[in-house]
Amino acid sequence: MPGGFTLSASGLVEGGKGVDLIFPGEIQGGEKSLVWTGTNDNGQPVSGGTYTIQVQTTDPFGNIQTWTKSVAVLPQISSQSLNIYNSAGELVTSMNTTAFSSSPITNIGFGGTSKAAFVLGSGGGVQFVMQNSNGGQVLETWNGKSSSGQVVSPGSYIVELVSNGNGTIVMQSKGFVVLGDINQPSFTVLAGPNPVGPSDKELVFNIKGIQAGENANVQLYNVSGELISEGLGANGSSKMLLKIGNWSSGIYVAVVEVNSGPSVLNRTLLKIALDR
DSSP states (O other), rough: OOEEEEEEEEEOGGGOOOOOOOOOSSSSSOOOOOOOSOOOOTTOOSSSSEEEEEEEEEOOOOOOOEEEEEEEEOOOOOOOEEEEEEETTTTTOOOOOOOGGGEEEEEESSSSSOOOEEEESSOEEEEEEETTSOOOOEEEEEBOOOSSSSOEEEEEEEEEEEEEESSEEEEEEEHHHHHHHOOOOOOEEEESSSBBBOOOOOOEEEEEEEOOOOOEEEEEOTTTOOOEEEOOOOOOOOTTEEESSSSSEEEEEEEEEETTEEEEEEEEEEEEEOOO
8 A cells, every 4th residue: 555655864963063964755565675874864874873763654654653773874984004912912913904995994814824823033024914895805914013112922823804994993813823933043041950949049041042031030930929039140141140038848839931022932830849
């Protein structure tokens, strides 16, 4: 049965101005569709927000039926970035997507590996495979350096595709793993005396493979995970000493790291026994 048909949309619009879209005339029975392109009567894109689509039908006897449906309109993307976070939730670096795509990025993935695990250094890096709004493929490689130019430590990271408009909207989030540089010289550690006896006063860590410009540090933990002692070697030093305190007998774990500036290049664990 033919009837009058009116469709209007109203909601959060910039400046408080409403949207009123009128489709006059009559439509015949059966399924029909009309498309709203997200613009107002002046042809301008509306602001992001929640809108209500309202449909009214009037039969020949004047009876009116009304249907309403809420729709969300996303704000226009003013700029985008790939934000990379470490496992502690700290922002490592931010990459402006306009540097490698003139169209908005709609999807991010990884290239070269199905497990999203990447080696840094020596020509390596994290390979992002993205798709933009035009359906094109965009390739970009992150060299594993933070915003301050330091190579990040091996570990778990998250990349977020972010819309930077009125507020920040996370459009997509993916996890990946950074592995150590396979060409980074390895190091070995010998700790002694081990076990530590009642008369011992120092625990000595001898390191082989540390390079000039690098330094090492050690943290000693008990089996409860409590930090008992720690020490830092001089730049390029191959030896570290920990003064033995009033430590109880038992098994301890020494975590030895080699660093270049704030970046951890390598890490190893040693089991230390105390017999007091």
